[in-house]
Amino acid sequence: MPAPTLADIVFSEQANHNFSKILGDLKKSNLSITNRLKSIQHDAAFVQEVADVLGLPLVANERCGSWYIDPQLKRSSAYFKSTDGHTGQWKFSTRRLNFHLLEVIGRHDGCIIVDSTRRGKRMPDALSKTIPIWCTVLNQALFPSHPSSSHTLHVPPTVVSDSERSQMSSHLPLFLTSLLALQPDIPSLRHHIQKPLRPLWVTPDDELTPEMVDEIKTAYHPVVCCTSSRRVVGTEMSEEGYIQGAGDDTENWAHGLTAPLFWGNQRQLLGTPEGDLPGLIEMLVANSEAGGQAVGELKRVAPRLLVGALSAEKTLASSQGKEVCVVTLVPKTTEKETWEKSKRHMEVGLGKSKTASRFLREALPSICEFVSRFLQAPETTDGKANKEVVILCESGRDLSVGVALALYCWCFVDSAGTIRSAAVDQEQNHNKASIRVKLGHIMTAFPDANPSRASLQSVNSFLMDWRK
Structure with a gap:
């Protein structure tokens, strides 16, 4: 039997092309609409479990968070951007103040803010850094004479290093100045909450017990940052169809489907073959626009x-x-x-x-x-x-x-x-x-x-x- 030649071992250019196409097709099939919707449903069940165990109201960090919360159970929406928490770009947004959350937090002694992130990350920067900055700056503004522990920046230690936390903390005086420059009605805001805010974190891989939350409640209103999706380290092809952060980037896969439409038509959507889903979604969107939308409010x-x-x-x-x-x-x-x-x-x-x-x-x-x-x-x-x-x-x-x-x-x-x-x-x-x-x-x-x-x-x- 003749010895193999280099040509027998090395793929030809055409073979490489075919191999890349096969991998691309496999990835595309794994990132199907069906797999995304099933992944959202799976992650929403985890969010519901967290809410049931902790007994706190659910708040969706828009746009992504609403996919993981039954609209009948969503108490409010929040607007915390991950870009405001990116390393070296930390920011307290004077445009997205989220003051409306204080009423929810004060009335229920805390809340759960839901978001997700795409493959490879443990949690989104919005939950690990943007919200902690917001909590700390509001504590400094609303409780200036409170013990210094409430003025300390708290971040998840498994996600944010001590070095980055120190750098973020050095910006807090500037963030506080930018908030006070807006001349907010401090007494009105302070009326909603009785204690300072304290962020906590929960993911499918990290447990947060009611006892831990109750301990925090003795001195703080807990703001639970819930990452709905479990972390995928490798490729989606190794996850049997599960997609981390499936509700993100809807403009690339949803064909106009929205979170309320998904929740209102789950059974029909998940029972429809993949090839028929774009047509079904188009019909659902058209019907919603034609007759299902209420007259807008002023x-x-x-x-x-x-x-x-x-x-x-x-x-x-x-x-x-x-x-x-x-x-x-x-x-x-x-x-x-x-x-x-x-x-x-x-x-x-x-x-x-x-x-x-x-x-x-x-x-x-x-x-x-x-x-x-x-x-x-x-x-x-x-x-x-x-x-x-x-x-x-x-x-x-x-x-x-x-x-x-x-x-x-x-x-x-x-x-x-x-x-x-x-x-x-x-x-x-x-x-x-x-x-x-x-x-x-x-x-x-x-x-x-x-x-x-x-x-x-x-x-x-x-x-x-x-x-x-």
């Missing part, structure tokens, strides 16, 4: 200022006894000359997505002038308190919030809603600090608001460079 973000989705326009008829000015921001581009529909209605066509955020800078002078005329016009009802402004956009959380922020700074003298006189020159000192304070008021009143960075940049540019 959210008051400041005195006289309300925001909402375009669908909320149907509720304006209930504003009896009010003089209402409506600014609708529609997802198409229209000529500036067509924007003013009446003395109380302006329809501004900005387009969609990032294009709309950029065009917002050019539209804000016209919007603010239009609203100012409405606010300063003689009253037709008794008292200026009857004048309100409603801003609507496609999502009700982005462009409308940006416009509300611009109007809050431009048209009003103070946070009580005092209308700026026409005789007052607009050469007021708008700066990032003063704008950030007003944004903090809005985000506290409407935690679900999500103005994009581009929208906020347009507002800042308009307010600080309005003469240019």
